[in-house]
Amino acid sequence: MNKCPYCNTSYNEILQTGFVGCSRCYEEIEELQIAVEKMYAGKSHKGKQVVKYDGNL
Numbered sequence: 001m002n003k004c005p006y007c008n009t010s011y012n013e014i015l016q017t018g019f020v021g022c023s024r025c026y027e028e029i030e031e032l033q034i035a036v037e038k039m040y041a042g043k044s045h046k047g048k049q050v051v052k053y054d055g056n057l
């Protein structure tokens with residue numbers, strides 16, 4: 001699914017605004033899940049930032 005059925009926010013809208021419509025967006029929009037995974041993977045590689053996400057959730 002490319003759109004969240006709970007808040008009606010599409011993946012493109014999230015890309016443009018930088019905000020998800022609700023917490024369900026991450027579960028409902030596959031594209032967003034993939035993008036978030038890549039984002040976290042990138043950060044853990046080069047950043048000093050501590051990310052509380054180890055992929056085992």
Ligand SMILES: [Zn+2]
Nearest residue numbers: 004007022025
């Ligand atoms: Zn949503």
